[in-house]
Amino acid sequence: MVRNILFSASVASAALCAPAYAQSSGDRQVETAAAGQRGPEIIVTAPFQQSEEDVLQGTSVVTGEELQRQLRPSIGETLARQPGVSATSFGPTASRPILRGFQGERIRILTDGIGSIDVSNTSVDHAPVINPLLADRVEILRGPAALLFGSSAIGGVVNVIDTRIPRSVPEKGYRLNGMANYGSAANERSIAGAADVAVGGKLVLHADGSYLKTDDLKIPGFVLSRSARAQALATSQLPPPDAEEGEEAIDFAGNAALRNRLPNSASETWTAGVGASIVTETGSLGISYSHYDSLYGVPVRYATRYGQEQEAPRLDLAQDRVDLRAEVETGGGFLDRIRLRAGYADYRHFELEESGEVGTAFYNKGLEGRLELVQADRGGWKGASGVQYYNRRFDVEGEEAFLPKNRTGQFGVFTLQQVNLGAFRAEGGLRYERSELTSDVLSDDLRFFSGKRSYDAISGSLGGSVAVRPGIRFGINVSRTERAPSAEELFANGAHAGTQAYELGSPNFRLEKSWGVEATMHAVGEGFHLDASAYYNWFSNYISENQVDQSVCESAAAPSGREADLPCFQFQQADARYYGFEADASVQLAEIRGYRVNLDLLGDYVHASIVDQGPVPRIPPARVLGGLEAQGEQFTARAEVEHVFVQDRVTAFETPTDDYTMVNASVAFSPWGKSNPTTLLVSANNIFDVAARRHSSFLKDFAPLAGRDIRVSLRFGF
Incomplete structure (x- = not known):
């Protein structure tokens, strides 16, 4: 199940530097099954393992049966029911997590502690190269706590941990884990498996693979929202230019009545990987290779100028990746151990037109x-320091290339220090990062683009907590972060077919800076726990992408002779304010014939504004979720209700989003008990087939969430 704990800002950020825990059900510490009860240790992927009483701020760990129940084709939809988490929902496949209202460049998605090395941060239609089917564990680190991991992670970090590089020698000489799933809403069929074999006592070989195929998503009611249908029907009364007798307008009026299926949302994905590790009593050295291949559709924006339907693009995506992980114990002295983690990836995707031809690469x-x-650890003082290097070469080719060829290089130095004085604990972290961004292709207006930008960013955090009584701890953390603009925010200037938008950046952007304060509470006792946090962030030079008047993009496109006939979205820089809270509580109500009956409740809210302008676009509304769960050794039954409130704090080019309530239920059967990973799980999601749209999605008026979805999942391991 999901375990929410309070953790220190710096610990959480360093947590993903180098995961340090035992893997697989047979080798790792097992969290207690009861929502209202917790074991003394929570496994946190930090340089030094932490118990739940030693950490300050909030994180979520998703593993085991909870991960199986929430599993979806994309990592965004898989995590969307966690505290403080929403999703971009650009269709069911291209859905990236949103943490505390932050997305894109302010969220880092990691594979076993290293970036996914894709282009999902550049645009919401680009799917993250993350395979939830092979995930052993997912950790969600919310808020600016991840500054030690990178300046671009101010909103938080999602770390998806697999077993591709083995960390331990199988006790039986082998390990085998697998999963098969079916989902009715998209006729989803998927299967995945991973195996480890020990050779000679210290060498462990690994192989894994997965396959997933979905049809167009079933939805309740209309594809278009009420406002989009009204716009479509109103526009259809106006004959488009060069159309005889309004034929195109008549076709478009028919699109307003589309319902029950989300067109162009089908997908097919397969992955394969191999790895090997040498594991000794004092360290390990491992390497892996993986391939990811996916073909998926992007839902269409139907309501456009002149009432003309846009094309239905598909994305053909592939990545080849090599990873390295090493760790060695020093044998004592000032240093306890040294860790190295590295990854290299070659990624490409083609945006295919309806004819099948490549439009943009x-x-x-x-x-x-x-x-x-x-x-x-020296008398309660411990820490970790290190360096990080990142290099990216990114090129977009084609008639609708919205970004020139560019390179990004980053070098960071960081340290984390922690002092444990018993009831009082303190931590501090510091990071320096140098970023250099170069654009190889200049615009026709050489006064506008210089081609190269350099930034020096310094970020730090300081936090402390005090235990007012056993099991109850209050904390406060203060952070100062600086983030360099991305190449997309600096150099974008063109039409992007995937998002059906003309995107425009500015090479004159300065460092984005912010102050953050977060107060936390963590309470745990016999049969209950409560985690809560409240935060406030002050931004200067905050970068946001906003829809603006069409004339802005027309002026930018004019020097090169291009057309700007898509909706105009411009990156802008201004001051901004974010504040909000999230809370997660659970209590054991009773124990009946060996079944623990638990009640849990979570809620989150974020308020974000650009100073003197108005709301930040696409901010998730307030939400509450309550669940009742009966847990036994072989059976677990759960029912939950999620209510998402209306969002009417909108920008001039947004539409309000209605509230909705979803009811879900599931039953899990573990024939050999909870200590064995074999589990058959049947769940019914959105039981009453409620029409729902996520306000955080660019496509929320054209792509609703799934309707009633009956899912069957079999997980096994031995």
Whole structure:
């Protein structure tokens, strides 16, 4: 199940530097099954393992049966019911997590502690190269706590941890884990498996693979929202230019009545990977290779100028990736251990037109590495320091290339220090990062683009907590972060077919800076727990992408002779304010014939504004979710109700989003008990087939969420 804990800002950020825990059900510590009860240890992927009483701020760990129940084709939809988390929902496949209202460049998605090295941060229609089917564990680190991991992670970090590089020698000499799933809403069929074999006592070989195929998503009611249908029907009364007798307008009026299926949302994805590790008593060295291949559709924006329907593009995506992980214990002294983590990926995707021809091609080659020195615990003082390097070469080719060829290089130095004085604990973190961004292709207006930008960013955090009584701890953390603009925010200037928008950046952007304050509470006792946090962030030079008047993009396109006939979205920089809270509580109500009956409740809210302008676009509304769960050794039954409130704090080019309530239920059967991973799970999601749209989605008026979805999942391991 999801375990929400309070963690220190710096610990959480360093957490993903180098995951440090035992893997697989047979080798790792197992969290207690009861929502209202917790074991003394929570596994946190940090340089030094933490118990739940040692950490300050909120994180979520999703694993085991909870991960199986929430599993969806995309990592965004898989995590969308966690505290403080929403999703971009650009169709069921291209859905990226949103943390505390932050997305894109302010969220880092990691594979086992290293970036996914794709282009999902550049646009919401680009799917993250993350395979939830093979995930052993997912950690969600919310808020600016991840500054030690990177300045671009101010909103938080999602770390998806698999077993591709083995961390331990199988006790039986082998390990085998698998999963098969079916979902009725999209006729989803998927299967995945991973195997480890020990050779000679210290060498462990690994192989894994997965396959997923979905049809167009079933939805309740209309494809278009009420406002989009009204716009479509109103526009259809006006004959478009060069159309005889309004034929195109008549066709478009028919689109307003589309219902029951989300067109162009089908997908097919397969992956394969191999790995090997040498594991000794004092360290390990491992390497892996993986391939990811996906073909998926992007839902269409139907309501456009002149009432003309846009094309239905598909994305053909592939990535080849090599990863390295090493760890060695030093044998004592000031340092306890040294860790190295690195990854290289060659990525490309083609945006295919309806004819099957390649309209735009995206190429991305990236390298990321971290070296970390972990200090030994000396009388309650411990820490970790290290360096991080990142390099990306990104190229977009085609008639609708919205971004020139560019390179990004980053070098960071960081340290984290923690002091434990018993009831009082304190932590501090510091990071320096140098970023250089170069654009190889200049615009026709050479006064506008210089081609190269350099930034020096310094970020830091300081936090402390005090235990007012056993099991109850209050904390406060203060952070100062600086973030360099991305190449997309600096150099974008063109039509992007996937998002059906003309995107425009500015190479004159300065460092984005913010102050953040977060107060936390963590309470745990016999049969209950409560985690809560409240935060406030002050931004200067905040970068946001907003829909603006069409004339802005027409002026930018004019020097090159291009057309700007898509909706105009411009990156802008201004001051901004974010504040909100999230809370998660659980209590054991009773124990009946060996079944623990637990009641849990979570809620989150975020308020974001650009100073002197109005709301930040696409901010998730307030939400509450309550669940009742009966847990036994072999059976678990759960029912939950999620209510998402109306969002009417909108920009001039947004439409309000209605509230909705979803009811879900599930039953899980573990024939050999909870200590064995074999589980058959049947769930019914959105039981009453409620029409729902996420306000955080660019496509919320054209792509509703799934209707009633009956899912069957079999997970096994031995």
